[in-house]
Amino acid sequence: MEWSFSVLLDQPLTREQADAFDRCDALADGAISYTLAPENPHAHPNSADSAMLRELACDIEAPTLLDAVAEAVQRIRLIDGLQPVGATLPGTVTLDEAAQRSGHSMQSLAQLSQDQRFPEPVSGEGTVLYSWDRVAAFLRDIGDPVPDVPQDLVIAEQALRLARALDGADVSPGTLRALGLPTA
Incomplete structure (x- = not known):
């Protein structure tokens, strides 16, 4: 099953990250794409808005949405400095x-x-x-219980926020275990 969604980054890609992205074998299949700001934004008044520059469009085959987001995040993290912070579904x-x-x-x-x-x-x-x-x-x-946000997306969002909060934080393995989190 193919899932279409966006992974949100903490900041837009730099030109160097875009070059690394383009050379990365794990990203060569085109399942994840980016929008890069023009080199001279003042010369391009109709360029993409800043929110769009922080989104990576993803079309990933996986059994579940959560698996698809995890696959995309794993690939994205291969590029130094890219920090996934969220995921969204198209409107x-x-x-x-x-x-x-x-x-x-x-x-x-x-x-x-x-x-x-x-x-x-x-x-x-x-x-x-x-x-x-x-x-x-x-x-x-008509009586179907359709959630506002799919449970897989809620889990992905919370996991990405937690990963970001823990990045560089001095949290002891004992505390992580006490919270029910893995330590390795």
């Missing part, structure tokens, strides 16, 4: 992605999309995209 989805997030089969969600109350696509050119928030609201309205 727009295909029907396949909506089925994946909601736990429905593609067939059942395609059938539900024929309902008059199902949200209209937000994009019809090329790939048909839907607002995930509207699809989730529709599913909740």
